[in-house]
Amino acid sequence: MSDAGPRDLTYMRRVAQDRELDVTLTDATEDRITIGFWGPEARAKLQTVVEDPAALEPEAFPFAALRPIRIAGREVTAFRISYVGERGWELHMAYEDGLAVWDALRSTGAIAVGIETYANSRRMEKSLRLQNADLRTEYNLFEASLARPKVKEADFRGKAKHLEYAARDHQPAMLCTLVMTDNIDGNGIARYA
Structure with a gap:
């Protein structure tokens, strides 16, 4: 499992238990x-x-x-x-x-x-968000200040809710992105977060 694997496995176990499914998750x-x-x-x-x-x-x-x-x-x-x-x-x-x-x-x-x-700098250039790193599940893209300027015309699952969030005058939460402007340490070595 990748970075989201433990969360996904926990979710699947909960669903199996809640629905009383006879399944084995490995x-x-x-x-x-x-x-x-x-x-x-x-x-x-x-x-x-x-x-x-x-x-x-x-x-x-x-x-x-x-x-x-x-x-x-x-x-x-x-x-x-x-x-x-x-x-x-x-x-x-x-x-x-x-x-x-x-x-x-x-x-x-x-x-x-x-x-x-690749997962951070290149992915962010493409405007893709990584759940549990850039975006926690309790915040939407607008609250995290990570929404793209346009919404594609084609329909997609969650589009109505996305547009509802976009139409809000004020988001209930607002997060910020930190930008590193100087990555040189005291010894003159370039450091990366």
Whole structure:
């Protein structure tokens, strides 16, 4: 499970208990891993390490599709998605296959960055909000001062409530965003939150 996993597992357990469902929920967090592979050259680089490069072409692998692929002889479930505003994939695999896949991806010249880089700075550039980091569930986008200036015309679940919140003269809560203007410490070293 990712950062929201413990919350989701707790929610599912509560729903199962409240509804008296006869289900078994298993936390398989340590059985699987995910590597995000994004950027303007993601497709070209990934094509150099998969067994079937043509399978990654846009016509064969449209946005939001899931496909099995093989990297370094390992089975990988590729999910063509992006949270960072650039094309790319989430690559899901068995834990024991992770290092071989990682090494293959790094052999392409791809630069490894941590979640704080792609999930925060790049995601925020795209105006995506990360629940439990940028936005807690008890606040809406307007209260958190994170709403986009426009609402898409197409209907979506929650649109009516979103528009209701937007129409308020005053939000019941207002949060602020802190901006770091100087990241150099006393020793002259650049530090990042």
